[in-house]
Amino acid sequence: MSSLHSDPILQFQLWFSEAKKIKSLQYPHAMTVSTVGVDGVPDSRILLLKEVDDRGFMFFTNKDSQKGLQLAKHPFAALLFFWEPLGYQVRIQGRVEEVSDAESDAYFATRPRLSQIGSWASEQSRLLPDRAIFEQKAESFEVQFSGQDIPRPSYWGGYRVIPQKMEFWIERPFRWHDRFEFTRTDNASWSVRRLYP
Template sequence: MGIADLRKEYTRHGLSETDVDPDPLRQFQCWFDQAVAAELIEPNAMTLATATPDGRPSARMVLLKGVDNGGFVFFTNYESRKGVELAANPWAALVFYWPELERQIRIEGRVERITPEESDVYFASRPNGSRIGAWASRQSSVIGSRAELEQRVAELEQFYADRDIPRPTYWGGFRVIPDVIEFWQGRPNRLHDRLRYRRNNSQWIIERLSP
C-alpha cells in the first residue's frame, strides 16, 4: 500500500454552532478535559510554528503548561531557535491533534513573555533533573558530543548537590495570545466540521469554514 492509499473515515462526532461555548478558551478547556479523560498520551503536546522576520518558518513539538484568560503558555530557552525567532517576530501558530477523538485545534496569535515571577513559580515546580537540564543545555546550539552534555550535567549535579537550583535568566515562559482559534472535527467523506473563532476588538465571532 502506498502513502496515497492510506485512508481513515471519521465518524465519531459532529460539531455544531449551537453546541460550542461562545468563548473559545472555555471551548478549548472543554475539549482538552475530554482528551485528558480519554487518557490520550500527552494531550498537551502541540506543534509550535514560528518564523523569522523574512518569513522562513520552523515548527516543533512543545508542551502546553497553562491556559488562562490571556492565552496559552509554554516554556523554553529564550536563546533557542524558537526563542530567537519569537523575539524578532512575535507571532506564532499552535496545533493540537488528537486522532483518537478525530479532533484538531489550530491557534494563531501574537506572543509575549510571561513575567519572571510566573516563570520562577513554574521552574520551582520542576523536578531537579529538569532544572539541571535547563542549565546544562544551550538549546539549539551545536555541541561536540553527547559526552560533553553529560559531563556538564554531572558538574552541575555536583555543584547544586546541597543548594537550591535557581531559574536561568535565559529560560522562561511565553504566552500565545490568540486572535484566531479553529476547532476541527473529522466527519465522513472528508466533509469535516470547522468552526473558527475570530477576535473582533473585544468580541469573538464564530464562523463555519468549508472543509
C-alpha cells in the same frame, strides 16, 4: 451557530479536558508550535502546553534557542493540536509575549531536579559536538547546586500566545467535516463563522 461554546478558550478547555481523560494519549498537551524563522521561513516543533486561561496559551523553553531567537524577531506563533481519538483539531494564531519572571520562577520550581539541571546544562539548539560534553556540564551543575534549591537560569522561561484566531475542526464521515473559525473582535468578544471542510 454550532454546539460550540461562544468563548473559544472555554471550548478549548472542554476539548482539552476530554483529551486528558484518554488513557492512550500520552501527551494530550503536546502541540505543534510554528514560528517565523529569522530568514522568513516557517519552523515548527512540538512543545508542551503548560497552562491555558483567559490570557492565552503558555509554554516554557530556552529563550536563547532557535525558537527563542525567532520569537524575539517575529513575536507571533501558530499552535496546532490534533487529538486523533476524538477527531478534533484546533488551530490557534496569535501574538506571543514573555510571561513574568515570577510565573517562570514558580513553574521552574515545580520541575524535577534533573530537568532543572538539564536547563542549566543545555545550550538548546546550539552545536553539541559530543554528548559527553552535555553530560559533563550537567554533572558539574549538580555539584555546584548540591544541597540547595536550583535557581531558574535567566535564559529559561515562559511565553504566552495570546489567541487572535482559533479554529475548531470536527471529524465527520466521508470528510464532511465541521469547521468553526473564531476571530477576536476586541478583548472580550469573538466573532465566529463556519468554513467549508
